[in-house]
Amino acid sequence: MTTFADIEPAAPPAATPPGPSVGSLLPSATPLQLIDADGRPGPNPGDLTLPGPEILLELYRRMVIGRRFDRQATALTKQGRLAVYPSSHGQDACQVGAVLALRDQDWLFPTYRDSVAVITRGVEPGEALSLLRGDWHCGYDPYQYRVAPQCTPLATNTLHAVGLARAATLKETGEAALVLLGDGATSEGDTHEALNFSAVWKAPVVFLVQNNGYAISVPLAKQSAAPSLAAKGVGYGVPSLLVDGNDAAAVYAAVHTATQRAARGEGPTLIEALTYRIEAHTNADDATRYQPGDEVQAWLARDPITRLEAYLTVAGLLDEQAIARVTGEAEQFAQRVRDLMNDTAEVRPDELFDHVYAQPTASLEHQRAELLAELADSAR
Amino acid sequence: MTATLPAARAGRATGDQDRPVPAPVTMAGALNAALADSLAADQRVLVFGEDVGPLGGVFRITDGLVAKFGEQRVFDTPLAESGIIGTAIGMAMNGLVPVVEMQFDAFAYPAFEQFTSHLAKLHNRTRGHVELPVVVRIPFGGGIGGVEHHSDSSEVYYAHTPGLRVVTPGTPADAYRLLRQSITCPDPVIFLEPKRRYWAKETAVLTTDGPAIDRAAIRRPGQDVTLIAYGGMVSTALEAAEAAAAEDWDVEVVDLRSLSPFDDETLTESVRRTGRAVIVHEASGFAGYGAEVAARLTERCFHYLEAPILRVTGLDVPYPPPHLEHLHLPNVDRILDAIARLQWDDHA
Numbered sequence: 001m002t003t004f005a006d007i008e009p010a011a012p013p014a015a016t017p018p019g020p021s022v023g024s025l026l027p028s029a030t031p032l033q034l035i036d037a038d039g040r041p042g043p044n045p046g047d048l049t050l051p052g053p054e055i056l057l058e059l060y061r062r063m064v065i066g067r068r069f070d071r072q073a074t075a076l077t078k079q080g081r082l083a084v085y086p087s088s089h090g091q092d093a094c095q096v097g098a099v100l101a102l103r104d105q106d107w108l109f110p111t112y113r114d115s116v117a118v119i120t121r122g123v124e125p126g127e128a129l130s131l132l133r134g135d136w137h138c139g140y141d142p143y144q145y146r147v148a149p150q151c152t153p154l155a156t157n158t159l160h161a162v163g164l165a166r167a168a169t170l171k172e173t174g175e176a177a178l179v180l181l182g183d184g185a186t187s188e189g190d191t192h193e194a195l196n197f198s199a200v201w202k203a204p205v206v207f208l209v210q211n212n213g214y215a216i217s218v219p220l221a222k223q224s225a226a227p228s229l230a231a232k233g234v235g236y237g238v239p240s241l242l243v244d245g246n247d248a249a250a251v252y253a254a255v256h257t258a259t260q261r262a263a264r265g266e267g268p269t270l271i272e273a274l275t276y277r278i279e280a281h282t283n284a285d286d287a288t289r290y291q292p293g294d295e296v297q298a299w300l301a302r303d304p305i306t307r308l309e310a311y312l313t314v315a316g317l318l319d320e321q322a323i324a325r326v327t328g329e330a331e332q333f334a335q336r337v338r339d340l341m342n343d344t345a346e347v348r349p350d351e352l353f354d355h356v357y358a359q360p361t362a363s364l365e366h367q368r369a370e371l372l373a374e375l376a377d378s379a380r
Numbered sequence: 381m382t383a384t385l386p387a388a389r390a391g392r393a394t395g396d397q398d399r400p401v402p403a404p405v406t407m408a409g410a411l412n413a414a415l416a417d418s419l420a421a422d423q424r425v426l427v428f429g430e431d432v433g434p435l436g437g438v439f440r441i442t443d444g445l446v447a448k449f450g451e452q453r454v455f456d457t458p459l460a461e462s463g464i465i466g467t468a469i470g471m472a473m474n475g476l477v478p479v480v481e482m483q484f485d486a487f488a489y490p491a492f493e494q495f496t497s498h499l500a501k502l503h504n505r506t507r508g509h510v511e512l513p514v515v516v517r518i519p520f521g522g523g524i525g526g527v528e529h530h531s532d533s534s535e536v537y538y539a540h541t542p543g544l545r546v547v548t549p550g551t552p553a554d555a556y557r558l559l560r561q562s563i564t565c566p567d568p569v570i571f572l573e574p575k576r577r578y579w580a581k582e583t584a585v586l587t588t589d590g591p592a593i594d595r596a597a598i599r600r601p602g603q604d605v606t607l608i609a610y611g612g613m614v615s616t617a618l619e620a621a622e623a624a625a626a627e628d629w630d631v632e633v634v635d636l637r638s639l640s641p642f643d644d645e646t647l648t649e650s651v652r653r654t655g656r657a658v659i660v661h662e663a664s665g666f667a668g669y670g671a672e673v674a675a676r677l678t679e680r681c682f683h684y685l686e687a688p689i690l691r692v693t694g695l696d697v698p699y700p701p702p703h704l705e706h707l708h709l710p711n712v713d714r715i716l717d718a719i720a721r722l723q724w725d726d727h728a
Contacts, residue, residue: 137505148473149505153497159463160498163470170426170452171475189490193463200458355508356542358566361594361641 019237027230027242031274034249037302039310042244048253053317055100059248060312061326062096063305066116068330069125072337073115073132077283081341083134088116090246090278093304094210095180096120097251101259102178109148109161109179113210113277117180121147125333126340135345146175155185158194158207165203165262176204176262178255184215186229195236195270204262206255207238207270210245212277217290230272238270245273246304276302349375400585408578410552411441411517413586414559415479419449422477425563427454429464429481429517438483439519439578461487465494465516469502472512479563485520485532485572492537499568500543514568515559520548521612521662523576523709525702532699533663535611538570539640539672546639547593548572550614553584554597558637561593569593572639574612596643598650602632605656605719608647608673610636613660613710620660620715629719639669647673648680655686656722660710665693687723 033042034050041050051059070088077085088095095117099108102121110117118128123140130139131150138149148164151157161179168175185191186209198205209229213220226232233240241258243250251273258269276299280287312318353360353368360368405413418425427445429437433456436443446454457464461482468478482488488495495516502510522531539546545567549555555573562569591597599614600621609617614635621631634650636643651657657677659670670691677689692710700708 136507137501138507141509142473142506143509149502153493156466156493156498159466159494160470160473163467163472164474165470166467167471167474167476170471173474175474177470190462190466190493193458193460193466196458196460197463197467351507355504355506357545357641358503358508358511362644363641 020239022234025234025237025239027228027233027240027272031242031244032250032254033244033247034253035247035307035311037246037307039307039314042247042250045250046241048243048250048257051249051252051256053315055252056249056308056312057317059093059096059100059252060305060308060318061329062100062120063092063248063308064326065330065333066092066096066120067305068334069119069337070116072334073129074279074283076338076341077132082129082132084282084284085115085132086113086282087277087279088113090276090299090304091210091212092116093248093251093308094208094245094273094275097248098178098180098208098255101252101255103176103259105146105173105175106259107146107148107161107164107175107177109157109177110150111154111157111180111182111185112150112152113182114150114180118147118150121145123147125337129337129341133341133345135347155181155188155190155194157181158185158191159197161205162194162198162201162203162268165198165205166201168204169201169265174263176206176259178206178208178259180208180210182215183209183211183213183220183223183229184218185209186232187215187223192232192236195233195238195268198268199237202265202267204265205268206258206262207268208255209270209272210275211272212275214277214281214291216281216285217287219290228272230270233270238268240270240272242272242274245275246302246307248304248308400587402583402585404581404583405552405586406579406581407549407552407555407573408439408441410556410586411559411573412443412445414556414563415442415445416448418479418560418563419445419453422563424475424477425453425479426471426476427479427481428457428468430457430459430483432456432481437481439575441517441573441578442481461489461491462494465491465499465514468514468516469494469498469512472514473502473510477513477515477563479515479517482516482518484526484530485518485534486529488516488518488534495538495544495570496541500541503567504543511566512568513563513566515562515565515571516569517559517571517573519575519578520572521574521576522699522705523612523662525705527702528699531705533661533694535572535639535663536667536669539669543568544640545569545593546572547637548574548611548639549637550574550577550599550609550611550635551584552580552582553586554590554635554637556586557588557590558593560588565593572611576612577615580615591637594638594641594643596637596646597635598632598646599635600631600633602630602654604630604654605632605658605722606647606650606654607631607633607658607660607715607719608636609633609660610639611662613662616710616712617660617715620712620719623712623716624719627716631719642672642676644676644680647677651677651681652684655684657685657689658692658715658718658722659689660692660715662694662709664696665691666696668693687721690718690721692718
């Protein structure tokens with residue numbers, strides 16, 4: 001009887017690609033960390049380099065402003081000023097760290113949970129909140145800030161980022177794209193297609209998975225049996241990093257390293273940042289049904305702002321006055337958000353027909369006229 | 381067929397001083413010429429999809445393009461339709477004009493979310509800041525003896541989605557014109573290619589002159605009844621009109637060309653003039669494209685109608701296997717039967 005052992009090992013098929021070694025693609029077993037939960041130098045920095053003082057201070061400042069913005073937006077939702085607000089609280093380091101690592105020419109592809117990333121990129125808060133206030137789907141010009149519309153369907157934006165990055169390579173314009181996604185989105189098919197396309201094309205794109213533990217109510221254990229979400233890169237030939245997502249310095253350094261790689265034409269990187277969603281999914285959710293209270297408490301103790309503040313204070317880079325200055329700036333920002341959102345949203349009914357096609361069709365013009373006539377009638 | 385396409389070249393419009401000579405060309409050849417001419421005319425144009433490179437596509441529509449324009453502009457992608465449409469969206473955001481191929485109608489379905497939630501809506505979501513001049517070529521419909529999943533008429537999924545244009549050519553010359561118009565259009569265009577007509581020939585001049593992208597074309601003028609068709613059914617409708625002439629019915633055949641937007645003006649004018657209309661399509665009738673056409677024309681032409689508007693469509697069944705597909709597809713006899721039911725006796 002012939003067994004497999006009797007068969008001569010065949011030469012590998014000619015089509016086998018000379019891909020990178022598995023080991024060169026794998027993330028570390030434990031998350032990379034530059035600053036630990038107590039604000040001391042992290043024990044597992046890997047190849048990441050601690051950013052300089054100016055960058056650390058800016059990470060701190062933008063996180064404090066972002067957190068205040070987030071709290072304000074949550075309050076405005078409770079007051080009925082916003083239709084809905086998915087909070088970034090807890091993920092501050094991921095969103096601020098990643099965005100500050102981008103260069104001006106790079107693009108950000110955010111999701112609905114990434115409002116803090118969007119304002120950190122410089123989008124005017126009134127424009128950023130159009131979607132959630134409900135006056136238009138996207139309130140800003142993506143080309144002005146190089147920020148794609150916040151994406152509500154999961155993982156679809158990964159492919160847009162890869163396409164935009166591929167175009168940058170073809171046009172030799174040098175942009176890289178950063179796409180944000182969550183742990184749940186790694187189960188979607190588009191994520192896998194995007195990782196695969198990006199690797200085949202060596203597209204200058206960075207995938208940042210903010211693993212906050214929950215996809216609405218479903219915990220990670222029911223989402224994935226992988227060793228880590230970062231480990232998913234290896235199957236596609238995408239090198240991966242696992243970082244402490246509450247360490248803004250580590251997130252910044254990881255995204256910075258990845259965008260540098262992308263800019264050198266070395267292709268995509270997958271980064272998984274371990275973090276936690278402190279608030280419910282949105283104001284319409286009841287997290288007490290699935291989120292243990294002691295779990296929330298444990299993650300509050302790993303707060304990204306507290307730890308960076310401790311580090312900077314010990315390092316002599318931050319004092320009471322500087323903290324008060326940043327806090328004051330954050331209060332002013334929140335006041336601006338309140339003022340903007342307390343104005344009644346201005347909507348123009350017949351704008352509905354303006355942007356369906358580059359030029360409205362005859363049929364749309366007919367509907368526009370009918371709607372305006374209906375409104376004129378009801379105003380009478 | 382090669383990239384130089386001698387037959388098609390002979391029929392190319394080359395300028396006023398060099399009058400083009402009509403020449404025989406297939407729809408496949410005309411589509412290939414349209415892609416080649418678009419790639420040559422605009423550096424932003426890219427052609428990509430599954431097997432569109434050295435193979436030239438499973439229907440050879442992209443034959444010779446990679447040799448002529450290089451792998452930067454014409455390339456094979458991984459086998460993932462959502463990936464193709466999603467990355468085309470990103471490329472268009474960054475200033476390119478992707479012309480992508482879905483290999484078959486039913487194989488485009490994995491990309492449904494990218495079509496409906498992104499390709500169709502991004503212009504709207506961004507208040508017009510982002511334009512997506514993406515063309516998605518999809519061979520559609522049956523009549524080629526294809527095994528399952530190779531013969532769907534998927535037009536309504538797209539036509540029902542605001543923000544997408546949906547067009548389909550009925551003749552080789554129009555395939556050239558309509559594809560070039562689609563590639564220069566700032567809106568996303570779903571370009572449905574009637575695969576059963578790929579090898580139909582016509583002696584024609586290939587030119588972009590003619591009806592605009594959103595206009596229907598009267599393929600045969602007539603006085604008694606308006607026969608409305610598109611894509612693979614246009615030539616069947618013309619055959620039926622010929623046969624009807626023997627029965628003294630003077631049938632007008634209108635080729636819709638654009639399914640979305642719908643050319644109300646041309647169709648309303650025709651039906652008001654003839655007072656009778658029959659719509660033909662391969663797709664199932666229930667909630668099909670013909671229902672929208674019948675409703676629109678009834679709303680606009682009710683007082684001109686001599687008879688209810690009738691539909692001749694595929695059956696309300698999943699697309700049949702090859703040995704049964706002839707029972708599903710509209711044919712000349714079914715069209716003539718429908719014309720015969722338009723209450724001629726009542727009128728007389």
